[in-house]
Amino acid sequence: MDIREMIAAERTDLAAVLTGLTERQWDSPTLCAGWRVREVVAHTTMPFRYSGGKFLAELARSGMRFNAMSDRCARRDAAALSSADLVDALAVNVHHPWKPPGGGFAGALSHEVIHGLDYTVALGLDRRVPEERLRAVLDSASGTTARRHFGVDLDGVQLRADDLDWSLGSGAPLTGAAQDLLLVLCGRRLPAGRLAGAVHQLTRGKRSVAG
C-alpha cells in the first residue's frame, strides 16, 4: 500500500470508530492534555476545513504561534460543530491531499495515526493500528529530530514492543504494545498499566504538543 492509500485507510477506519462513539465518549479526555475527543477531531480536520487565507488569519489572531492557534481553533470549532459534523469532516476528506509543511505525506500519516491513538487509547478502545501504517509512523517518530522535538529523553532506556518485532535504543527495557511505545516517543502520558519496565526512567518535554 502506498502512503496516500495508508492515509486514506487510516482516516476511513477512524471515521468508523468515531461514528460509533457515544456523546459521553466524545466529551471524554484524551492523551492530548486539555483536549476531549471532539477537540482532537476538530484539530485533525482543521486542514480540510480551513482555506489558506483563513489559516493565516487565525494564526495572526493567535500571535503567529502554531500551537496557540491549534488550541484556540480546536476548542472553538469543537464547541461549534456537532459530533456528526466532525465525523463528516473526516469521512468526506479521506483522500484529501494535505501535507504538513516540511512533513510530507509521512507527516500526514503520522498526524492521523498519533492523534487517533490519542483518543482510542484514552477511551480504552481495543483498536490496533494496522502494522504497515504503524511501522511507517514508528520510522518517522524514531528519528533524532522528532524525538528532540517532543522532548523525550531515552538515555539508558530501550523501547521494546511486545506485539511486533520492533525496538529502539539500548538500556533498561520499557515494554508494551508498539502503538503505545509510539505514544511514548511522542511525549504522551499513557493510562496506568499499559507499559512495563523502565517507566520511571523516561523524561518528557515540559509543554504539551498539539501539532
Next chain:
Amino acid sequence: MDRDRFWELVDAAREHASEPDEIAAALVELLVKTSAEEIIGVELELNALLSESYRWDLWAAAYLVNGGASADGFDNFRGWLLTRGRAVWETALADPDSLAGVVSEHLPSFLECEDMVCVAVDAYEQVTGDEEGLWAAVEAAAAHIADEEELSFDDPAEMRSRLPRLWALTG
C-alpha cells in the same frame, strides 16, 4: 513598547544568561517586574517579529539546521533565533543562509527555544493569574485581518456577484 525597547529587554536578559532557556527565563523575570500593559506590549512586538519572519526561506533554514521543522518546530527555532539577539535576528532575516556562520558552532545541537516564544504569556500569567487578557489583546490587534474567502473561479454566479463589471466584459 517599540522594537528598540523589545530588543533592549532581550539584551538585558542575555546579560544574565547564555543558554536559550535561561535567557527566556531571565526575560520572564524582567517582565514580571513591569506591568501587565508592558507585557502585552512585548507580546505584540513579538507577534510582529514572528509575522515578519514567517517566511519559507527562513523555514527552509530551520529545516536544514534541525534536520526537519514542523510548524511548531519552526516557531521554536525562531524562539532560539530571538535569544541570539537583534543583530543575528536581523541578519538572518536579511539572508537566512547567513545562519551558516552562526549555527556552525552549535551543531549538532537542536536549535529550538519554545520558552522564548512564550515569554510574555508566561510573564502575564504570573502577574495577573491567567492568560485571558493577553489573548484578548492579541486578537484585538489582529482584528483588521479578515478571513480571506476562496473564490470558485469556475462558478459564474459567484464571479458575476464579486466582479460584475469585469464579468459583463468577459463572462
